Amino acid sequence: MSKNPPYIECEGGVTAARGFRAAGLLCGIRKQKKDLALITSDRPAVASAVFTQNAIKAAPLAVTMEQLDRSTRISAVLVNSGNANACTGEQGLADAWAMVRAVASSLHLPESQVLVSSTGVIGQYLPMEKVLAGIDQIAPLLATNGHQDAAEAIMTTDTFRKEAAVQIPIGDTTVTIGAMAKGSGMIAPNMATMLGFITTDAVIAQDLLAEAFVRANNRSFNRITVDGDMSTNDMALILANGGAANVPIERGSQDFALFSEALEHLMITLAKMIARDGEGATKLIEVSVTGAHSSAEALQAARAVAGSNLVKTAIHGADANWGRIMAALGYSGVPLKGEEVEIAFNGVPILGKQYTILLNEAMAKEELAKETIVVSVNLNGGSFSEKFWTCDLTKDYVHINASYRS
Amino acid sequence: MSKNPPYIECEGGVTAARGFRAAGLLCGIRKQKKDLALITSDRPAVASAVFTQNAIKAAPLAVTMEQLDRSTRISAVLVNSGNANACTGEQGLADAWAMVRAVASSLHLPESQVLVSSTGVIGQYLPMEKVLAGIDQIAPLLATNGHQDAAEAIMTTDTFRKEAAVQIPIGDTTVTIGAMAKGSGMIAPNMATMLGFITTDAVIAQDLLAEAFVRANNRSFNRITVDGDMSTNDMALILANGGAANVPIERGSQDFALFSEALEHLMITLAKMIARDGEGATKLIEVSVTGAHSSAEALQAARAVAGSNLVKTAIHGADANWGRIMAALGYSGVPLKGEEVEIAFNGVPILGKQYTILLNEAMAKEELAKETIVVSVNLNGGSFSEKFWTCDLTKDYVHINASYRS
Numbered sequence: 001m002s003k004n005p006p007y008i009e010c011e012g013g014v015t016a017a018r019g020f021r022a023a024g025l026l027c028g029i030r031k032q033k034k035d036l037a038l039i040t041s042d043r044p045a046v047a048s049a050v051f052t053q054n055a056i057k058a059a060p061l062a063v064t065m066e067q068l069d070r071s072t073r074i075s076a077v078l079v080n081s082g083n084a085n086a087c088t089g090e091q092g093l094a095d096a097w098a099m100v101r102a103v104a105s106s107l108h109l110p111e112s113q114v115l116v117s118s119t120g121v122i123g124q125y126l127p128m129e130k131v132l133a134g135i136d137q138i139a140p141l142l143a144t145n146g147h148q149d150a151a152e153a154i155m156t157t158d159t160f161r162k163e164a165a166v167q168i169p170i171g172d173t174t175v176t177i178g179a180m181a182k183g184s185g186m187i188a189p190n191m192a193t194m195l196g197f198i199t200t201d202a203v204i205a206q207d208l209l210a211e212a213f214v215r216a217n218n219r220s221f222n223r224i225t226v227d228g229d230m231s232t233n234d235m236a237l238i239l240a241n242g243g244a245a246n247v248p249i250e251r252g253s254q255d256f257a258l259f260s261e262a263l264e265h266l267m268i269t270l271a272k273m274i275a276r277d278g279e280g281a282t283k284l285i286e287v288s289v290t291g292a293h294s295s296a297e298a299l300q301a302a303r304a305v306a307g308s309n310l311v312k313t314a315i316h317g318a319d320a321n322w323g324r325i326m327a328a329l330g331y332s333g334v335p336l337k338g339e340e341v342e343i344a345f346n347g348v349p350i351l352g353k354q355y356t357i358l359l360n361e362a363m364a365k366e367e368l369a370k371e372t373i374v375v376s377v378n379l380n381g382g383s384f385s386e387k388f389w390t391c392d393l394t395k396d397y398v399h400i401n402a403s404y405r406s
Numbered sequence: 407m408s409k410n411p412p413y414i415e416c417e418g419g420v421t422a423a424r425g426f427r428a429a430g431l432l433c434g435i436r437k438q439k440k441d442l443a444l445i446t447s448d449r450p451a452v453a454s455a456v457f458t459q460n461a462i463k464a465a466p467l468a469v470t471m472e473q474l475d476r477s478t479r480i481s482a483v484l485v486n487s488g489n490a491n492a493c494t495g496e497q498g499l500a501d502a503w504a505m506v507r508a509v510a511s512s513l514h515l516p517e518s519q520v521l522v523s524s525t526g527v528i529g530q531y532l533p534m535e536k537v538l539a540g541i542d543q544i545a546p547l548l549a550t551n552g553h554q555d556a557a558e559a560i561m562t563t564d565t566f567r568k569e570a571a572v573q574i575p576i577g578d579t580t581v582t583i584g585a586m587a588k589g590s591g592m593i594a595p596n597m598a599t600m601l602g603f604i605t606t607d608a609v610i611a612q613d614l615l616a617e618a619f620v621r622a623n624n625r626s627f628n629r630i631t632v633d634g635d636m637s638t639n640d641m642a643l644i645l646a647n648g649g650a651a652n653v654p655i656e657r658g659s660q661d662f663a664l665f666s667e668a669l670e671h672l673m674i675t676l677a678k679m680i681a682r683d684g685e686g687a688t689k690l691i692e693v694s695v696t697g698a699h700s701s702a703e704a705l706q707a708a709r710a711v712a713g714s715n716l717v718k719t720a721i722h723g724a725d726a727n728w729g730r731i732m733a734a735l736g737y738s739g740v741p742l743k744g745e746e747v748e749i750a751f752n753g754v755p756i757l758g759k760q761y762t763i764l765l766n767e768a769m770a771k772e773e774l775a776k777e778t779i780v781v782s783v784n785l786n787g788g789s790f791s792e793k794f795w796t797c798d799l800t801k802d803y804v805h806i807n808a809s810y811r812s
Contacts, residue, residue, distance in 0.1 A: 056736030056744045087732055089745055089761045122729030123763065232733050309715070310807055317808030323528030326493055327638050330462030338462045339495060355495045357529065394808075395801040401716055402723030402800075 007262035013147030013163030016178030017201040018243030023141035024153030027134025029082035034153035044073035045241035048210035052234035058086035075113040183274035196236035201243035220267035226278035280396030290385040298386035304332030306390040316392035320364035413668035419553030419569030422584030423607040424649030429547035430559030433540025435488035440559035450479035451647035454616035458640035464492035481519040589680035602642035607649035626673035632684035686802030696791040704792035710738030712796040722798035726770035
């Protein structure tokens, strides 16, 4: 008997939860599409964030990290697209701080409650006159249904908005978690950036929020790859403002398990959207590894298959090229026995044990022509399983990335 | 004053050195091009080999490893293209051993002196009737100028033969080292394979030969990447038959240094050919990192830049996209200060310290339009430097790999 998930998906994105407002507009960093987004909470929210592991960190990341080191009570987050403010030295830092001050001033907030984030071209200074004018204009636009404008304003080469929200019962109230994200593939000239912003009205302590968030992040945004290039601006942030007035979520409680599960589902939903919308991509690929000796080995094997250019081009061409999957498993570093491995595409067996070829070319072609491909690999070694998501590698990826600045 | 290198490049490939013969023919594994090569020495040569780190190893690799474990005195090496004999289980092993026996019988050699190697499609059994008939036919074709036929027979999707040879004075005689190789990019359906075969007439003990070979391999074949996919069949082999009758090369001697330097030059020459001829490639990219705190860090940084799909597509599009190089350096894991990094293309400065943009778009475009691009990165941290080679990433790479089996 299959159990219904304990959460309900709902509308509203990053403004679905009580007390959050958002807006998005075109301030002129870009030519045509919205490029400035603002998210606010009607009271200081507790915050937790994760950042790129890239040693070259953009100025807004440095500023946001410094702000959160001082205080995790946050009321506003400003995000711009079109310019990453990365590799911009002292000037870049000064610009990021100026954005913090301008938002604080415009919203009558302490500077300590404002964070900033950027995505776009590396190595160019922000057009600060336009940005500061944009900050003046955006405050009056803040709205409890502003999620779409904000989600649109953080897009770079994304082809669709990435939003999701879920609701869960906590005690006798309903807690909402909403989110928006952008992808995907280091993008514009030299760019970048997976960004994720999650808002919730849950009452939850900062340390518990961080615990659930880091775990969910490891199982979602850390499990997608488009081209293997890690950006200088990647960042994901969660804000919890307590607007639901639920009984506080306690460590080790059923409520915490529920909140964590809903958050993970929400973030995986966004992660899959990012993978599907990878530059030039036409398909979402889910690599599911079972039968591993440990979770770490399952993840390592799944990551190797998802990261293989050859697997990704084969799936793009709807070519049931299981040898490339075997080769990727082989170089993943995971101890395995080739003759024990079983492979299936969307549940259709391709390879059995002892290298038994079960592939029916016509059936495989039909599955691989679909827009979502689940590559299942059973290592038949242990009882652990993990997933990783990616997209196919296409000529459009090369086209987008070879000619961007031309 | 620049010093001339102590070696002279010469013709003759894998049969340049005394006592080696080779041949290549079409036995029918493939449809049109030669698919079977044989290299022999007129006396047992000492041998050393390196193999793929892939946990899934093809049958011929298992057989060759077992042979070399028993004895490093080798007289013949049979290589086929068109079929990797990988993921073929017990049948594949039996086939590889049958090839060893057939060559030994045909050439009247002990079985222990014969090695085998394969490259091509994964997961298909070899057409053994054709292979055994080919072995019967190839022995009479062996010739001291057979290097071109052999080099052609080991090609898969390579677009040109890869051969080189060098000569060095040892005592009062001349020692020759010749070689052939194939690349590059895991190729046909699921395949693979970098193969390298080096022959020399030097008198040198097996342990010294192995020492020089492993070192040269680490500085050549281990420093190229096409798509990051490591094959199940990669193998490089060196044979030294003593035909030059030089005074034996001793450990720690000037002769050993000379031999090692010439061998390294030869293998780097082949490695660069493989990178240049990567699937779909139009350019050779050399990533040269200087100013690192250690050789390991220099190599790690160079490998990250060379492995970046975004750097490779940008160079394909002649786009002087230095931000992508910075991002790759940043995620390489090497500790570095972004504001200390300097970047140049073919010696033309692009980025100076403190993120100073020196880029002249027209000049950069002119350099990046060339067929060989040297990406120089100075980390300005220490005094160590290393190189890594790759090719550009093109739509043809996707085309070749998405539609191979169609």
